[in-house]
Amino acid sequence: MRKLGKVFDSVADAYDAARPTYPDEMYHALSEVSGVEFAGAMAVDVGAGTGILTRALRARGSRVIAVDAGAEMLARLHSKVEDGGTVAVLADGNALPLTDGVADLVTYAQSWHWLDPVISIAEARRVLRPEGAIVGCWNFAHAAQADWLAAYEVRLAEACPTYWGQALEEWSVPPIAAALDVVEERWIAWTRLIGIEDFLLDLRSHSYMAALSPEAADELVARQRTELRKVFPEGVMHVPMRVYLVVGR
Template sequence: MTDSAQAQRALSFDTAADQYDAARPGYPPALFDAVEELVGRPLTGAQAVDVGAGTGIATRLLRERGARVTAVEPGAGMASRFRRSLPGVPLVRGVGDALPLADASADVVTYAQSFHWTDPARSLPEALRVLRPGGALALWWNVADADVPWIAAQGERLMCDFADAAHGRPGGADRALPDDVPRAERRVYWTRRVPLDTHLANLGSHSLFLVAGKEAARAFLDRERAELLRLFPDGSVEEAYAVDLMVTRRPA
């Protein structure tokens, strides 16, 4: 993908911020248990920076764990939705490649579903700069669990219509950190049951649909509705996820 195409997809969420906020899945408590274990400290009282915060889905959950969170978000539409959802949370406009934050000002820097939109050659040094000695960078992605047959089949349909589609974890995210960077990893499985409309809105909030054009997106989602109604005639879909978590630390 070219840099301009990457930038277009990264900012495409601004056109669907309300849909994104309403339909995208959150994260299970077990994920934050794993974050605390790999980070080596409770989130309660931690000074956290949530980069690529979007509408605040992860920011909200970090606050509920007791973290003191500052959010960083580049998109105007996403930032506007964030401010309506979390008016009391500090939010600064910026990108992970050039964080508008002071040196050694955070205990934890998090990227929920967003590190793949950065240039790791820039964003990793920036995160380490902002972290205090011994602080941790935590990256995670909700991945549609392809071990579930209907999800695997949906992934094949996505690949057929959108050749560069990534069903959950974006392509290349497994190489988010350079090979020589020490890290700890964990995978957390979870599910949620949602109405079919919510599942389709979640699917349609992904960047590959947002940049494909309304006609192409609608055609796929209409076909997907018919297919899933055959599998889930009651209109209730159980989405299955594996959250891939990766943590690295700034040396103490």
């Protein structure tokens, strides 16, 4: 747990500043499929990080217990907590410090793949109310939709020994659907408008970048900047994105 927390803690500022939010359509789908109304619901957001999903759930009227193993990530979340409806807890998502049957939703936004695939789901089921739902979601740049993006991913695969992404033939979405019952999956497409420098800051927040030496990371960012400027000379990028949403029990 400490080691994982450290991976993201070292890039917490970049994560907080540059990672994308999730589109409104995802929240509509989540509520529709799970049958859970956000207003008044209790959500346990596991691997909450800097609070991207936590804040959106809170804005829709849920109370949120945000659990993360990374102190620096959680500090960014805590600094933006605006009322008593959000509680930030430094803990392992595989051993939730919560009593049984308290939650309507247990959410894993970009995080379930960091946890134990069996123990985490047993914990989620333990803390859920009988009608509650388990939710996984991941925001991906959709490389198949743009040649420049596919080439960008290939450069990452070549330079980052721990890269895991769409440039690899064996890449697939995290297998949370196979770990759940009564599962529904949705893909939600959207477009991200972002400046090149913010996009490169987002790049720095990925675990495979955090695993590089600072010199190697700088070199790769410089190379990506050069290539992206050729495609987007005006500096504003249109990035095809898609969210993979899984809701189950």
